[in-house]
Amino acid sequence: MVGCRHNAKNTLPKNYLYFAEKNGAEIRAEVEVTDVRPSTGKYEVTHQTSTSLFKSKQTVRANNVIFSAGVMGTMKLLLNLRDVKKSLPNLSGRLGTMVRTNSEGLLGSVARKSDINYSEGVSISSIYNFDEMTRIEPVRYPDGSSLMRFLAAPLIDTDVSVPMRLLKFIGWALTHPIDFLKALFLPGWAHNVTILLVMQHADNRMRFRIGRSLFTLFRTGMVADEEPGYEINAQVKGSHEVTREFAKRTNGVALGSVGENLLGMPTTAHILGGAPIGKNADDGLVDENFAVHNYEGLYIIDGSIMPANPGVNPSLTITALAEYAMSKVQSKK
Incomplete structure (x- = not known):
């Protein structure tokens, strides 16, 4: 990869x-x-x-x-x-x-201990059928390849408002300072992390056009709009439950992405x-x-x-x- x-x-x-x-x-x-x-x-x-x-x-x-x-x-x-x-x-x-976004989300878990090197081995070695709609792949990054951590955020469900998610994020950082540092700042992130790539064949749609938005810094560029009659959910059904269970079994910190967890925006590796x-x-x-x-x-x-x-x-x-x-x-x- x-x-x-x-x-x-x-x-x-x-x-x-x-x-x-x-x-x-x-x-x-x-x-x-x-x-x-x-x-x-x-x-x-x-x-x-x-x-x-x-x-x-x-x-x-x-x-x-x-x-x-x-x-x-x-x-x-x-x-x-x-x-x-x-x-x-x-x-x-x-x-x-x-x-379409391949109806997917990128989540993960950072192990609290470094006794196992999760970066060793084939990048994507297996796929798990969670249900008839959902497949999950565990993904490794080579040790030292920790740049992706800047896309990570604590796993917060998207059924609450953005301000409430920000408050939950701050509360988590204050009450779990070691986990906060381990997940977002301390070295060895790729050594300890497993990314869970969750994909579904459920249909979703949006459309691209030329326009202006905050993400183009209000300059002319490509922007995305909702496709009438369709929606793309930021949180893939079942993904948070699997991630929390995986983190529990590996003594890890469950993670989502900044876009999904804090902004309510879908994340995809396969547009x-x-x-x-x-x-x-x-x-x-x-x-x-x-x-x-x-x-x-x-x-x-x-x-x-x-x-x-x-x-x-x-x-x-x-x-x-x-x-x-x-x-x-x-x-x-």
Whole structure:
């Protein structure tokens, strides 16, 4: 999940990107695409350096373009191209709809003692079927990888108001100072922590658009709205009970996330959707082969095309969809 110390992890540089280069593809790393626009039967793709203070731009031409920047990257780029830059003004009005969170939450437990090294072993070694709707994966982080602790918060149920949750947090910190320090400040967090990734295949939806909000610092950016008729609950049903039981058995401090526990916001590691499949541009952004309606030669092949919450890690499903889409592209003759 965060790399393999034995150089054995099956990551993109070791599989698809490796074989792409072997077959003649040129990989341009550390660049960000800023524009895609039609040009005399082809497309002009403009990109700029992403790791330098001085942004040098280049433009390449292509017959076909595949958007595969993950949901957040693909949606942000396409919404900007349709609504801000007007480079692709005929993108479907369905762009950014039917976005899902895999109906999940990230919780965990920090052991009070350090006699067991919870960071040793495979990152995700098992999955537990809590009920017919819910799967739970215990997740490890390598010792020393403790940055995620800044997303953690004490486990507080979301059935009370935000001010009451803040008061409960302060009360917990004052009455359990050692647990407070262990969970949020003292060294050895990854050594002692087990993250519980709780996922459900229950349907939930929201939508992305270009706008302004507190989270964009009131600048123009991608924001999320509720999808009419649907809601996304911050607290996944059953997740707090399992986390408290796990913490009890490991003599640990039960943890949730800042977004869920203190702000009532859902947390996800597997954002999905935003590019609905439909017969035409009125019904969806892409067709059954993930080609973009109204723009021949454009494709979307990443988590954006996922049509539902699988309730498990979606990476292999996305891979299968990508291979299916590529099987529909004709080879050069």
